[in-house]
Amino acid sequence: xxxxxxxxxxxxxxxxxxxxxxxxxxxxxxxxxxxxxxxxxxxxxxxxxxxxxxxxxxxxxxxxxxxxxxxxxxxxxxxxxxxxxxxxxxxxxxxxxxxxxxxxxxxxxxxxxxxxxxxxxxxxxxxxxxxxxxxxxxxxxxxxxxxxxxxxxxxxxxxxxxxxxxxxxxxxxxxxxxxxxxxxxxxxxxxxxxxxxxxxxxxxxxxxxxxxxxxxxxxxxxxxxxxxxxxxxxxxxxxxxxxxxxxxxxxxxxxxxxxxxxxxxxxxxxxxxxxxxxxxxxxxxxxxxxxxxxxxxxxxxxxxxxxxxxxxxxxxxxxxxx
Numbered sequence: 522x523x524x525x526x527x528x529x530x531x532x533x534x535x536x537x538x539x540x541x542x543x544x545x546x547x548x549x550x551x552x553x554x555x556x557x558x559x560x561x562x563x564x565x566x567x568x569x570x571x572x573x574x575x576x577x578x579x580x581x582x583x584x585x586x587x588x589x590x591x592x593x594x595x596x597x598x599x600x601x602x603x604x605x606x607x608x609x610x611x612x613x614x615x616x617x618x619x620x621x622x623x624x625x626x627x628x629x630x631x632x633x634x635x636x637x638x639x640x641x642x643x644x645x646x647x648x649x650x651x652x653x654x655x656x657x658x659x660x661x662x663x664x665x666x667x668x669x670x671x672x673x674x675x676x677x678x679x680x681x682x683x684x685x686x687x688x689x690x691x692x693x694x695x696x697x698x699x700x701x702x703x704x705x706x707x708x709x710x711x712x713x714x715x716x717x718x719x720x721x722x723x724x725x726x727x728x729x730x731x732x733x734x735x736x737x738x739x740x741x742x743x744x745x746x747x748x749x750x751x752x753x754x755x756x757x758x759x760x761x762x763x764x765x766x767x768x769x770x771x772x773x774x775x776x777x778x779x780x781x782x783x784x785x786x787x788x789x790x791x792x793x794x795x796x797x798x799x800x801x802x803x804x805x806x807x808x809x810x811x812x813x814x815x816x817x818x819x820x821x822x823x824x825x826x827x828x829x830x831x832x833x834x835x836x837x838x839x840x841x842x843x
Contacts, residue, residue: 522553522658522659523553523554523555523655523656523657523658524549524551524553524554524555524657524659525554525555525556525557525651525652525654525655525657525660526542526546526555526556526557526661527556527557527558527559527562527599527651528542528543528558528559528580528584529558529559529560529562529563529566530558530559530560530563530573530576530577530579530580531563531566531568531576531714532576532713532714533576533579533714533724533725533726534580534583534587534714534724534725535702535712535713535714535722535723535724535725536702536712536722536723536724536725536763536793536797537702537711537712537713538714538725539587539725539800540700540702540763540766540767541700541702543583543584543587543588543589544587544588545696545697546584546587546589547587547588547589550589550590550593550594551593551594552593552594554594554595555594555595555597555655555825555828556584556589556594556595556596556597557596557597557598557599557602557651557821557825558577558580558581558584558597558598558599559599559651560573560577560598560599560600561599561600561605561606561647562599562644562647562648563576563577564640565638565640565641565644577598578808578811578814579808581596581598581814581817581818582804582807582808582814583725583726583800583804584596585803585807585814585817586725586800586801586803586804586807587725587800591817591820591821595821595824595825596817596818596821597818597821597822597824597825598818598821598822599651601818601819601821601822602654602822602825602826602829604650604654604826604829604830604832604833605647605650605651605654605829606647606650607833607837608650608653608654608829608832608833608836609643609646609647609649609650611680611836611837611840612646612649612650612653612676612680613643613646614840615676615679615680615683616646616649616672616676620672620675621642621643621645621646621672622642624645624668624669624672625668626645626665626668626669627641627642627645645669645672645673646672646676648669648673649669649672649673649676649677652670652673652691653673653676653677653688653689653691653832654828654829654832654833655825655828655829655832656688656689656828656832657689657691658689658691658692659691659692659693659694660673660691660692660693660694661693661694661695661696661697662693662694662696663696667693670691670693671693673691674690674691677689677690677691678690680836680839684836684839684840685839687835687836687839688832688836700762700763700765700766700767701759701762702759702762702763702766703755703759703762704716704718704721704722705718705720705721705722705723705735705736705738705739705740705756705759706718706720706721706738706739706740707721707740708740708755708756708758708759709755720734720735720738721735722735723735723793723797725797725800725801725804726800726801726804726805727797727801728801729794729798732790732793732794732797733790733794736760736786736789736790736793737786737790739756739759739760739786740756741754741756741757741760741782742754742756742757745781745782747761747776747779747780747781747782747785748773748776749761749762749772749773749776757782757785758772760785760786760789761773761775761776761785763789763793764785764788764789764792767792767793767796768792
């Protein structure tokens with residue numbers, strides 16, 4: 522089954538990114554899987570060129586360090602495959618202003634600032650191009666992305682009706698349920714790359730001592746009972762969810778083994794160190810060998826272009842520009 526997934530280089534990858542995206546990518550990687558750093562999407566953010574370049578390289582290294590094998594799947598940087606931007610323009614000429622302004626994400630983000638970038642309005646079309654370029658069959662979508670997938674389907678169907686059968690219309694599938702990873706200091710909000718929380722965020726490159734300190738200082742409560750209860754005990758529930766996400770157990774099964782927060786935190790810190798230390802070591806090996814990263818990106822872009830180029834050429838011929 523053809524798979525495409527991407528991640529924005531908007532900050533250092535954290536535990537939520539690993540459990541929610543990177544590890545599932547690793548588990549499902551195959552010659553039909555394409556994984557990319559979506560740096561073009563990051564242009565909608567307020568980020569300096571230097572930061573974008575650096576974070577793109579860092580995320581590429583993180584993806585490989587987490588277990589993606591460039592020999593088994595295709596790993597690439599979105600901007601190095603020109604067909605993404607080229608197809609996005611063709612699709613923008615099929616999409617309508619009305620349907621783009623109805624996107625919930627656009628409504629929320631555009632209200633936060635005056636003079637928002639046009640890319641904020643049109644980036645769902647670029648997402649559609651990402652999906653359609655690789656003849657993606659099924660797209661794992663959570664509730665926050667369901668509207669964008671539906672737009673991709675509508676654009677593909679409209680294009681096919683207007684210009685002839687060109688694109689495979691993707692279907693949405695329920696993603697694998699991942700651990701619910703919340704901020705260790707504020708368990709009411711998700712762990713985030715963009716919202717700095719030094720003690721609340723577990724980064725994949727944290728040193729063992731940092732992991733121990735963050736888990737030790739994680740917010741809990743005062744009643745001392747170890748149980749899963751998101752309403753009354755969000756801090757403890759967060760620790761249980763993280764433990765279960767790493768170990769493959771159910772959170773309630775983890776809770777039954779512990780009678781104190783201290784023991785739970787001690788064992789969770791040890792599990793985090795065991796899981797993340799190999800990723801951290803491999804990450805720094807890659808970051809000290811830019812030539813290897815460059816070769817991975819170049820080969821990934823070549824393989825991605827071989828697929829995306831054929832689809833783009835088909836679309837260009839359909840509209841009459843090739």
